[in-house]
Amino acid sequence: MFPREYRGVAVAVVLFLLVQLGALALVQTFFDQGYQAVEDPSDPTNSIVYIGAVLLATVFFLAAFKYDLDWVVRVVIVATSGMLSWYVFSAIVPSTAAAVLGAGVAVGLWVYPEWYVVDTAGVLMGAGAAGLFGITFGLLPAIVLLSVLAVYDAISVYKTEHMLDLADGVMDLRIPVILVIPLSWSYSLLEDVGDDENDSDTDDATDEIVDNDGDDPADANKDPSDDIAPGDDEREAFFIGLGDAVIPGVMVASAAFFSSAPQYAVPIIELNTPALFSLVGTLGGLLVLMSMVMKGKPHAGLPLLNGGAIGGYLLGALWVGIPLAEALGITGFL
Template identity: 55%
Template sequence: MNDRTRILAAVGTTVLLFLGIQLGALALLEPFTESGRQAVDDPENPINSILYVGVMLVATGLMLAAFRYDLDWLIRLLLVGVSVMISWYVFAELVPAVVAPFVSDGVASALAIVASLAVGAALLWYPEWYVIDGAGVVMGAGAAALFGISFGLLPALVLLSVLAVYDAISVYGTEHMLDLAEGVMDLKIPVVLVVPMTLSYSYLAAGSTDDALEDGSAGTEADTEAADGGTVSDAQPEASAVDADEAPEKDSETDAGALDRDALFIGLGDAVIPTILVASAAAFLDVGVLAVPGIALNLPALGASLGTIAGLLVLMYMVLEGRAHAGLPLLNGGAIGGYLLGALASGLSIATAIGL
């Protein structure tokens, strides 16, 4: 493939992965609500968001300590276990709906358990990029739906805003997100989405991730433990100014460096966190409902979805230019902006849209 085709394919694949997580979360809202999967008693309480961030910070510290003391295997087992748990939440709703006409409820439940265990087994013994991505979409959709029904509009907006600021600080300031990313990337677990840029790429055969164009990082939450990622580039910092004669050469070198990669890596949290607002809008706003078979969707949720994709496209452009950037400020900012536009288009006031 030529460079243009590789770029378009990578961007298109990334957008499809994000859409898969968003649509999956929207499809799971009603089943999760009916099954009582809501994690908190009062989803409208913004303190829930602060508690989540606190748990995430503690989990981040524990993971960094585990990497420091060579306990990578423990983190891998823990996150594979979380993948199995969230996969079971998803399959427990989807499998019976598919096989119910043919088997008993007990058999359907057993098949859901087998499917979730198969996800864990594949991650442990054959974590190729398509296994990672498949598990990531299932895990991301399930986590976003769980958070979506557990965080009302105001808590969701608070969560996205705080995490966007935290992501920027942890990437540009303390840079501890980069250390966390380096640790989790080599574990080959679905805290990242892997987007190949060559047809022959193998995640299993890849060595160190030091040369990855984009790294993701993860955090965990007490009950659902969804990944939270920051997006960075490994390109060298650009000089503050260059001579006019040198600029084309610099740009050429940057472009070549950006394309000289076999794959892009995007934190799963970069897809999950903004999707929480998409799911929350669909779950808690009964306005501007759109007739889309199989999913709960309204104009504010659609706006949040489109805003996330717009932020993703800007992020991908910046990454492919070889510029370092945190992911959540753009992605969460796009989701919030799109959500507010969709809410206004539905006739809601700003106060109602932000949950006041």
């Protein structure tokens, strides 16, 4: 792994942390504002409804790309970004100011979708979505949701490969269903014309970096980090699906909100041991995923990320003495 790839991994970790910590800062406010979308957050069928919505959205996007309706996808995502940003801003500023700021995010995405604009919108969307779902899905529904989506992600990337087809459709739209990880601060998403050979999973998998060994002796004096991709196809960034940050964040937020573990006395965010361990597990999964991606092939992100989030949560719950049945959220069914 070359130096600028390490910097890229560091940027990815920071973006994930911003999404996760943002969700932890929002859960209590979202609950107080009445944003919990279900009457019984402990009902595992809530997860099935959401999974069905994910499948329908995937079909919609694939159909839109097939029939050259890319602009419809862009309108939907930009509008959704503005709405979720409004939710986030409404937690910290008056509603009118929040609406103006949310609209500003949407306008910025529409007129100047540079990588830092896309990432800013993605972090706001991710924190808002993870916070909303965190108070909507109790512990068992969250575990079910993450488990099923991890399996679905693996199938859609490695077997059917339709998630890679979806990625091909959204890359040129420059919308915050991806987080852009620049490997050079001079990188411009606006100038990146895209490459059909750059496979990425924008919902639940991570894009690849092509590694060129640089066997030409003339390359001996070059910075090895310049050889991440060869020739005119040199890669200056890689991409992570926003869902890779949001979905494990649901487990983190749910653990912070629903677990009976004592809360830490920390400002701004809700945090307890199960949530902290879940967050650490997610980041551990991210680092393993990045080490695999750097070898040159796209990978499904959620099996590692969700596995780390669930495993970390359960370990944290057991660490503070919560019985396994309670940690799994199944005591009401026994």
